[in-house]
Amino acid sequence: MASLEFESLDELTAHLDAGGHLRNAVLQNLDLRAVRERILAADPRGAVFLGCTMDAATRTALWDHEALIFPPLPGLPYQPYRAALYDGRELYAGFDPDTPDSYAETLDGRIYRHWQQTGGAEPATLLEALARRLHDLSITNALDEEVRRHERLVAVMGGHGLARTATRYRDVAHLARTLTRRGYVLISGGGPGAMEATHLGACFADRSDDDLEHALTLLATAPHYTDRRWLSTAFDVIDRFGLDQERPVSLGIPTWLYGHEPPTPFASHIAKYFANSLREEGLITLARHGIIFAPGGPGTIQEVFQDNAQNYYETLDVVSPMVFLDRDFWSFTRPAYPLVRQLAMNRRYDPLVTAVDTPEEVVTFIERHPPLR
Structure with a gap:
C-alpha cells in the first residue's frame, strides 16, 4: 500500500475534503495553522510532520496522537525539508546578467558561502550535518518522483x-x-x-x-x-x-x-x-x-x-x-x-x-x- 505524502496544502485539503485519514502520513514543509482542527480530526496517529508550521497547542495534541514532529531548523539559507527539485531561476534568483558579481547574493551563492563557513565537506556541528542530510534526503525523494515519470x-x-x-x-x-x-x-x-x-x-x-x-x-x-x-x-x-x-x-x-x-x-x-x-x-x-x-x-x-x-x-x-x-x-x-x-x-x-x-x-x-x- 502506497504511503500518504503531502507536499502542498492543496493536496492535503483535497484529501481531507474526500474524508481521508492521516494515519502514518508524511506532511512536508506545510503551514498547518489554518487546518489545525481538520488535521486533529483526521486520525493523525503515527503521522510524520517535516518542518511544518504549527502552534504549540497543535504540537502537543499531535504528540498525544503519537505523531513524530521534525521542527523547522532556523538560521539556514536552504530548506532542509524542501518538497521539490530546484531550477535555474530559483537558484539564481536575484542574479543580474549585467552585474556578474550579483551571483554572490543568489540562493546558490548564499548556500555555497554558508557551506564554506560551516566546515565545507566536514560540517562543523551536528546540527549542520543533520540539516544537510535532511536536505539531501528531500532532494533524493523529489528526484525519485521526477525519475518515475x-x-x-x-x-x-x-x-x-x-x-x-x-x-x-x-x-x-x-x-x-x-x-x-x-x-x-x-x-x-x-x-x-x-x-x-x-x-x-x-x-x-x-x-x-x-x-x-x-x-x-x-x-x-x-x-x-x-x-x-x-x-x-x-x-x-x-x-x-x-x-x-x-x-x-x-x-x-x-x-x-x-x-x-x-x-x-x-x-x-x-x-x-x-x-x-x-x-x-x-x-x-x-x-x-x-x-x-x-x-x-x-x-x-x-x-x-x-x-x-x-x-x-x-x-x-x-x-x-x-x-x-x-x-x-x-x-x-x-x-x-x-x-x-x-x-x-x-x-x-x-x-x-x-x-x-x-x-x-x-x-x-x-x-x-x-x-x-
Missing part, C-alpha cells in the same frame, strides 16, 4: 573544463538534442563544460539548427566557466530564446562540494546535493539506458570505473551501455577504454561497450543497444 534516461559524463568553443562541446550539444528528440531524458552532473552542453542540447530539441548555432555563438563569447560573463551569457540565451516558457526535461545533479563550479541553468530540473557521494552514485544508477563519456579528467575517469563496476557485478537489475566519445582520447590520452573493454570480455555487458567519434554514432549505438535486464 520517465523511462529512458541517458547520462553524459565529461570534464567541467571543456570550453564552449571546443568541437566536443558542440558534439555533446548535438547528440543530446538528437537523443531528446528521440524520447530520451538527458542527465548530467549539472555543471559547466560537457555537462552544460548536455542541457543546452536538450533545451534546443524543439528548435532549429540555426537557433542552436546562434546560441553556441552567444555562449562562445565566454568560453570557460571562470570567465566573468559565463553565467550571464547562459541567461542571455535563455531569455533570447524564451527557454523559461517551455523546454524539454533534462536533469542536472550538481553538488556544493564543487560550489566554485556554478550549476548550468539550462537544466529544467536541478537536484543539487551537499553530499557528492550521493550525487555520483545517483547519476550512475539512474542512467539505465546508458552513459556517454566525453573527454574528462580524474572525476570522469572515476565515474567510468564506477559504472563499469556496476555493470561487471550486475548490482542493479540491468546492465547498461557505456559509450566513449573520442576514440583517441579514451584509447591513448586517457586509456580507460581498453581496460573497460578487457574487463567486459565474457560478461553480459560486453556488447554494450564501444568507443566512437561522432554524435551520430553515439545516438545510433544507444538506440540499437537498450539495457539488458
Whole structure:
C-alpha cells in the first residue's frame, strides 16, 4: 500500500475534503495553522510532520496522537525539508546578467558561502550535518518522483573544463538534442563544460539548427566557466530564446562540494546535493539506458570505473551501455577504454561497450543497444 505524502496544502485539503485519514502520513514543509482542527480530526496517529508550521497547542495534541514532529531548523539559507527539485531561476534568483558579481547574493551563492563557513565537506556541528542530510534526503525523494515519470534516461559524463568553443562541446550539444528528440531524458552532473552542453542540447530539441548555432555563438563569447560573463551569457540565451516558457526535461545533479563550479541553468530540473557521494552514485544508477563519456579528467575517469563496476557485478537489475566519445582520447590520452573493454570480455555487458567519434554514432549505438535486464 502506497504511503500518504503531502507536499502542498492543496493536496492535503483535497484529501481531507474526500474524508481521508492521516494515519502514518508524511506532511512536508506545510503551514498547518489554518487546518489545525481538520488535521486533529483526521486520525493523525503515527503521522510524520517535516518542518511544518504549527502552534504549540497543535504540537502537543499531535504528540498525544503519537505523531513524530521534525521542527523547522532556523538560521539556514536552504530548506532542509524542501518538497521539490530546484531550477535555474530559483537558484539564481536575484542574479543580474549585467552585474556578474550579483551571483554572490543568489540562493546558490548564499548556500555555497554558508557551506564554506560551516566546515565545507566536514560540517562543523551536528546540527549542520543533520540539516544537510535532511536536505539531501528531500532532494533524493523529489528526484525519485521526477525519475518515475520517465523511462529512458541517458547520462553524459565529461570534464567541467571543456570550453564552449571546443568541437566536443558542440558534439555533446548535438547528440543530446538528437537523443531528446528521440524520447530520451538527458542527465548530467549539472555543471559547466560537457555537462552544460548536455542541457543546452536538450533545451534546443524543439528548435532549429540555426537557433542552436546562434546560441553556441552567444555562449562562445565566454568560453570557460571562470570567465566573468559565463553565467550571464547562459541567461542571455535563455531569455533570447524564451527557454523559461517551455523546454524539454533534462536533469542536472550538481553538488556544493564543487560550489566554485556554478550549476548550468539550462537544466529544467536541478537536484543539487551537499553530499557528492550521493550525487555520483545517483547519476550512475539512474542512467539505465546508458552513459556517454566525453573527454574528462580524474572525476570522469572515476565515474567510468564506477559504472563499469556496476555493470561487471550486475548490482542493479540491468546492465547498461557505456559509450566513449573520442576514440583517441579514451584509447591513448586517457586509456580507460581498453581496460573497460578487457574487463567486459565474457560478461553480459560486453556488447554494450564501444568507443566512437561522432554524435551520430553515439545516438545510433544507444538506440540499437537498450539495457539488458
